[in-house]
Amino acid sequence: MLVGAFACAHTPQLLARPSTEDRDLVLRVHAAFARVKRRLEALRADAIAIVAGDHVEAFFLDAVPALAVYVGTECTGTFGHYRYRFPIHEPLARAVVEQGVERGFDLFYTQHAPLDYAFYIPLHFTMPEPAAPIVPLHVNVYLPPQPTPRRCYDWGRALGEILRTRPERVVLMASGGMSHFPGTDRYASPEFEYDRRLLEVLKAGRGRELAAITGQELDKMGNIELRTWATLLGAVGEAKAEVYCYEPSWHHGNAVVEWPV
Amino acid sequence: MNDPPHYRFPPASAYRLNRCLFALKSDDAFRARFLKDAQAAMSELALDAEEAGAVARGDRDALLARGAHPYLVFMADLRLRMEREPVSFEFF
Numbered sequence: 282m283l284v285g286a287f288a289c290a291h292t293p294q295l296l297a298r299p300s301t302e303d304r305d306l307v308l309r310v311h312a313a314f315a316r317v318k319r320r321l322e323a324l325r326a327d328a329i330a331i332v333a334g335d336h337v338e339a340f341f342l343d344a345v346p347a348l349a350v351y352v353g354t355e356c357t358g359t360f361g362h363y364r365y366r367f368p369i370h371e372p373l374a375r376a377v378v379e380q381g382v383e384r385g386f387d388l389f390y391t392q393h394a395p396l397d398y399a400f401y402i403p404l405h406f407t408m409p410e411p412a413a414p415i416v417p418l419h420v421n422v423y424l425p426p427q428p429t430p431r432r433c434y435d436w437g438r439a440l441g442e443i444l445r446t447r448p449e450r451v452v453l454m455a456s457g458g459m460s461h462f463p464g465t466d467r468y469a470s471p472e473f474e475y476d477r478r479l480l481e482v483l484k485a486g487r488g489r490e491l492a493a494i495t496g497q498e499l500d501k502m503g504n505i506e507l508r509t510w511a512t513l514l515g516a517v518g519e520a521k522a523e524v525y526c527y528e529p530s531w532h533h534g535n536a537v538v539e540w541p542v
Numbered sequence: 543m544n545d546p547p548h549y550r551f552p553p554a555s556a557y558r559l560n561r562c563l564f565a566l567k568s569d570d571a572f573r574a575r576f577l578k579d580a581q582a583a584m585s586e587l588a589l590d591a592e593e594a595g596a597v598a599r600g601d602r603d604a605l606l607a608r609g610a611h612p613y614l615v616f617m618a619d620l621r622l623r624m625e626r627e628p629v630s631f632e633f634f
Contacts, residue, residue, distance in 0.1 A: 338568055341564050
């Protein structure tokens with residue numbers, strides 16, 4: 282069953298803070314993460330299905346899946362001196378890929394690939410105690426052509442149906458966003474007003490509207506990663522978002538959000 | 543909406559260049575070899591002289607003009623800085 286749904290920023294500066302990053306802002310985002318952690322503990326999650334966009338870590342240009350499921354026994358990732366190792370809920374991961382394919386989504390799967398920081402930075406701060414195994418679900422956000430927001434939304438709707446039929450208590454988490462433009466001339470000028478308007482749409486329970494946004498618009502607004510949110514929104518339907526925080530730094534709109542399910 | 547996208551299709555001609563940036567970002571052993579001897583490390587990946595020069599200088603505009611993926615340019619630079627100036631980060 283699906284017992285919770287959250288979206289979390291994964292900015293690396295939240296984990297390794299350079300002197301250029303506002304410390305108080307970072308701590309406010311950490312406080313929002315701590316709320317998510319307490320919620321995951323209250324929800325007694327058996328597994329966390331986390332939808333994230335690989336930052337060209339697991340998948341380089343040798344093979345670029347649009348949608349992928351990690352179906353190993355565990356997954357590992359490293360970032361500087363950080364070392365992460367998470368058990369994967371293999372029966373759940375396998376059910377997602379098998380039933381996803383059965384429902385018409387040609388999912389890529391891997392039994393061994395490096396885990397990207399988009400997965401482990403939110404989990405660094407939100408993993409409940411005791412820890413829950415995860416199911417990493419990949420959406421291509423950085424290597425064009427990416428799947429359309431509508432495709433992501435439709436996949437999320439199928440994913441939600443799959444999770445709801447499972448015996449485990451599953452929390453769905455979307456990692457990513459909001460506006461940022463790493464590596465481009467726009468790095469220091471994200472589209473914060475766009476983010477704020479979008480959060481109002483989500484608070485009103487109109488998440489379905491995200492499916493109608495074009496990939497071009499997401500690119501223009503620094504929100505290519507919102508494909509992970511579109512996936513989650515397909516699963517949560519018209520639930521009204523509760524925004525834990527929206528903290529715009531000089532380069533990134535950091536949001537933490539929960540949806541009732 | 544006629545502006546070019548921020549993240550373009552990575553041209554196949556830039557495959558080796560992007561492979562090098564990917565290695566700097568994600569391959570700790572390669573990054574260590576690069577920090578020790580950049581030219582020797584890049585010769586492993588058969589970059590041409592212009593590409594190798596742009597990587598060695600961290601010349602973002604030159605890298606992007608040759609088809610480098612902006613995110614790879616960004617994170618390769620960040621990871622190199624994390625190695626060169628680790629004290630300037632606060633780790634949580």
